[in-house]
Amino acid sequence: MSSSVVRAGLVALLAVAAFGAAPTRAHHSFSAMYDAKKPVRLTGRLTKVEWTNPHSYFHLEVKGADGKITTWACEGAGPGALSRRGFNKGDIKVGDTIVVDGYLARSGGKIIDARRITLPNGRVVSGGTPGDGGPQAGPAPAR
Amino acid sequence: MLQVIQRLYESPIATAIRESENLFPILQTFHIVGTIALAGAIAIVDLRLLNVLLRREATVRVAESLLPITWIGFALMVVSGGLLFVAQSARIYENVFLRMKALLLVLALLNVALFHATTFRQIRSWGPDGVETPVSARVFAALSLVLWAGIIVTGRFIAYF
Numbered sequence: 098m099s100s101s102v103v104r105a106g107l108v109a110l111l112a113v114a115a116f117g118a119a120p121t122r123a124h125h126s127f128s129a130m131y132d133a134k135k136p137v138r139l140t141g142r143l144t145k146v147e148w149t150n151p152h153s154y155f156h157l158e159v160k161g162a163d164g165k166i167t168t169w170a171c172e173g174a175g176p177g178a179l180s181r182r183g184f185n186k187g188d189i190k191v192g193d194t195i196v197v198d199g200y201l202a203r204s205g206g207k208i209i210d211a212r213r214i215t216l217p218n219g220r221v222v223s224g225g226t227p228g229d230g231g232p233q234a235g236p237a238p239a240r
Numbered sequence: 241m242l243q244v245i246q247r248l249y250e251s252p253i254a255t256a257i258r259e260s261e262n263l264f265p266i267l268q269t270f271h272i273v274g275t276i277a278l279a280g281a282i283a284i285v286d287l288r289l290l291n292v293l294l295r296r297e298a299t300v301r302v303a304e305s306l307l308p309i310t311w312i313g314f315a316l317m318v319v320s321g322g323l324l325f326v327a328q329s330a331r332i333y334e335n336v337f338l339r340m341k342a343l344l345l346v347l348a349l350l351n352v353a354l355f356h357a358t359t360f361r362q363i364r365s366w367g368p369d370g371v372e373t374p375v376s377a378r379v380f381a382a383l384s385l386v387l388w389a390g391i392i393v394t395g396r397f398i399a400y401f
Contacts, residue, residue, distance in 0.1 A: 129400060148259050149258045149259060150257070150258055150259070150260065150264035150265075150327065150328075151264065151399070175264065175265075176259055176260065176261050177260075177261040177262055177264075177265065180261055186259070
């Protein structure tokens, strides 16, 4: 094998490695985990708030039509993005009732992407991760 | 072990980073800058050892001039990576890509330690310039490139699983 062949091969290998290292999806993109064709609206009582990077989680107890209570996790943007929209950790507490419009996870798990959150005082804030490629506005409110 | 991880996760510094508005993305940025310095410097030395780059330069000169950058990159990686890990420790402890990355990291460090303990010791006798590097050096270099590329890929994938 001539050295120029070896060299060309190595350059190709490095190029493959470099592109493999940079997935085209942005950090934890919307479509990697959630289905834009499955909007959902959850109204429930907050049981736990994880005000965390890189994503925050709002855990809700939701009462279904059959009266059964299910706990859902709603994934939102990190603390930095939320606070820039005027949504701060102190705006919600465990026990509050909030409304979350979002999209179901592809996995079928009890987790949704929180695109729009209605706070206890009626204020509506955007909950989605900036630049994740997900739908801009929340889904149309369900009746 | 899980208890230790949980304690780590709940420590004040981990919580502060996890709940911070800016510190977390700043640490992520330093982790990327560290990757460029560390993996970039390593790749240049590896490619010299493989006779792909800088073939007219003595290997020892290439290796020695890039060593400080490698160490700066390594320090950035360890500090930023350590803090990003503790901030998320309980959540990502069982992540399969985190474990693969840790394994590859151990192998890469063994590879470089072994290289410096063996082949690298005779580097000055390889001659001044344009001299082909020994086969053992090329094997170490190829392994190094594959391992560090693997560390970057598995590291990136931790966020998606």
